[in-house]
Amino acid sequence: xxxxxxxxxxxxxxxxxxxxxxxxxxxxxxxxxxxxxxxxxxxxxxxxxxxxxxxxxxxxxxxxxxxxxxxxxxxxxxxxxxxxxxxxxxxxxxxxxxxxxxxxxxxxxxxxxxxxxxxxxxxxxxx
Amino acid sequence: xxxxxxxxxxxxxxxxxxxxxxxxxxxxxxxxxxxxxxxxxxxxxxxxxxxxxxxxxxxxxxxxxxxxxxxxxxxxxxxxxxxxxxxxxxxxxxxxxxxxxxxxxxxxxxxxxxxxxxxxxxxxxxx
DNA sequence: CGGAATCCTAAGTGATACTG
DNA sequence: CAGTATCACTTAGGATTCCG
Numbered sequence: 001x002x003x004x005x006x007x008x009x010x011x012x013x014x015x016x017x018x019x020x021x022x023x024x025x026x027x028x029x030x031x032x033x034x035x036x037x038x039x040x041x042x043x044x045x046x047x048x049x050x051x052x053x054x055x056x057x058x059x060x061x062x063x064x065x066x067x068x069x070x071x072x073x074x075x076x077x078x079x080x081x082x083x084x085x086x087x088x089x090x091x092x093x094x095x096x097x098x099x100x101x102x103x104x105x106x107x108x109x110x111x112x113x114x115x116x117x118x119x120x121x122x123x124x125x126x127x
Numbered sequence: 128x129x130x131x132x133x134x135x136x137x138x139x140x141x142x143x144x145x146x147x148x149x150x151x152x153x154x155x156x157x158x159x160x161x162x163x164x165x166x167x168x169x170x171x172x173x174x175x176x177x178x179x180x181x182x183x184x185x186x187x188x189x190x191x192x193x194x195x196x197x198x199x200x201x202x203x204x205x206x207x208x209x210x211x212x213x214x215x216x217x218x219x220x221x222x223x224x225x226x227x228x229x230x231x232x233x234x235x236x237x238x239x240x241x242x243x244x245x246x247x248x249x250x251x252x253x254x
Numbered sequence: 255c256g257g258a259a260t261c262c263t264a265a266g267t268g269a270t271a272c273t274g
Numbered sequence: 275c276a277g278t279a280t281c282a283c284t285t286a287g288g289a290t291t292c293c294g
Contacts, residue, residue: 018182019239020232021161028155030287034148046256055145057288062257072245083255084294093241100234105139105147107227112146114220118199157267173276184268189277210275211274 031056031064033101036073036090040098043077043089073097153198158183158191160228163200163217167225170216200224 027033031053038044038052050061065088068074073094079085090098139147154160158180165171165179177188192215195201200221206212217225 016236017161017164017232020235021157023235023239023242024160024228024231025155025157028152030148030152033151034144037144058257059259059289060287063287070246070249071242072249078256081255084257086256093238093245096234096238100231104151104227104231105144107223108147108150109139109143111220111223112150115150115198118220119197122197122199185277186269186279187267190267205276211277213276 026067027097029064031060032068033105035061035064035068036094036098037101037105039074039088039090040095043087046086046088049088068094153194154224156191158187159195160231162188162191162195163221163225164228164232166201166215166217167222167229170214173213173215176215195221 034053034056035049038049041052044052046061049065050056050058053061056064065074065076069076071093072091075089075091077087077089079087161180161183162176165176168179171179173188176192177183177185180188183191192201192203196203198220199218202216202218204214204216206214
């Protein structure tokens with residue numbers, strides 16, 4: 001942080017860039033970051049998490065959690081009770097991703113009005 | 128920058144979150160950030176930019192640039208020569224987005240090995 | 255309760271051909 | 275050179291149904 005970004009340095013090799021792009025579109029999908037951000041407030045069970053995120057289908061929550069689990073962002077703990085209870089919690093890695101998500105979120109919030117203004121102007125002169 | 132992110136603060140209302148998610152999946156697509164990052168080194172013409180990004184089809188570059196222009200991230204300047212020359216440059220807003228992209232990129236690079244390790248472990252125990 | 259399986263639609267993306 | 279138009283393909287995502 002506070003690293004001064006050189007305006008003209010290439011910074012990453014093309015291959016590295018494509019790897020970055022790959023992971024970026026991975027976590028930039030519709031639900032990954034909302035789920036991660038929701039889990040920052042503490043571990044949740046499946047349906048608690050689903051309500052917390054809001055608007056996500058059962059299937060997409062399952063898929064998103066599997067992907068996050070696979071990437072080491074989320075821990076899945078099954079309590080052998082009946083009915084079964086499954087608890088999801090962020091790993092350290094996942095928490096770190098959450099930090100990034102919040103930063104990006106802050107940037108978006110900070111620039112939202114400007115973006116909307118630009119869109120309106122663009123659309124207006126197209127008409 | 129350097130804002131300490133409170134581990135447990137709710138941070139954003141649900142509506143705000145969904146707006147964030149919306150913009151996030153907007154810029155989290157396959158090409159937006161690669162294009163923005165490429166443009167950080169200075170203005171480029173269409174085909175220069177295409178070569179710089181690498182691997183992008185002509186159609187996707189056009190669409191990505193239109194979307195960026197609409198959002199006020201990129202300026203498009205047509206020089207009335209023959210054959211026509213069109214120059215694309217980041218706006219201040221676009222540069223700011225580029226900064227965010229680089230930060231996220233740095234996070235990905237820093238955690239790539241760990242992620243890959245987790246994936247291998249996950250896939251292994253699935254077999 | 256926490257999923258898996260299946261079906262379906264819409265959107266993202268690439269390839270190709272054509273144009274001012 | 276810098277696009278536009280069209281088509282075909284793949285994927286994301288929702289809805290529904292069924293299971294341990």
